[in-house]
Amino acid sequence: MLIVHPSSTCDVCLDPYTWATAANTPHAIACGHVFCLQCLMSTHPSLCPLCRKAFSRERIKKLHIDRHNANDAMESEETLQVNGLLQRIALVSGEETPEENVIDVVSEVNRWLGARNEDQGLVCN
Numbered sequence: 001m002l003i004v005h006p007s008s009t010c011d012v013c014l015d016p017y018t019w020a021t022a023a024n025t026p027h028a029i030a031c032g033h034v035f036c037l038q039c040l041m042s043t044h045p046s047l048c049p050l051c052r053k054a055f056s057r058e059r060i061k062k063l064h065i066d067r068h069n070a071n072d073a074m075e076s077e078e079t080l081q082v083n084g085l086l087q088r089i090a091l092v093s094g095e096e097t098p099e100e101n102v103i104d105v106v107s108e109v110n111r112w113l114g115a116r117n118e119d120q121g122l123v124c125n
């Protein structure tokens, strides 16, 4: 499943994709580039704004994509995790901290970042 990141925007109007209005939903054209419907419909002549390949208005494909922020519960849990890690980094940044404690926290942060990148989803643009 494709997931649109909250910061994903149309490359033409730079507006974020939303599903509140049909005009701002992401649509793909023949070359594979994605823009909001409104921009595709107002492009004259019908050339891709990025790669200048011709596209046909009748063959614009609406993309079925989930919003990344659909799950608010997960977002707040993530915030808690970040705050917890930041607290631990602050605790080990004192000069008397044994080195293994520092390594411990650093590797935990790296693990967390690694796990987070995996479920980031594909930014569609």
Ligand SMILES: [Zn+2]
Pocket (backbone or CB within 6 Å): 010, 011, 012, 013, 014, 015, 035, 036, 037, 038, 039, 040
């Ligand atoms: Zn647009």
Ligand SMILES: [Zn+2]
Pocket (backbone or CB within 6 Å): 031, 032, 033, 048, 049, 050, 051, 052, 053
């Ligand atoms: Zn293109």
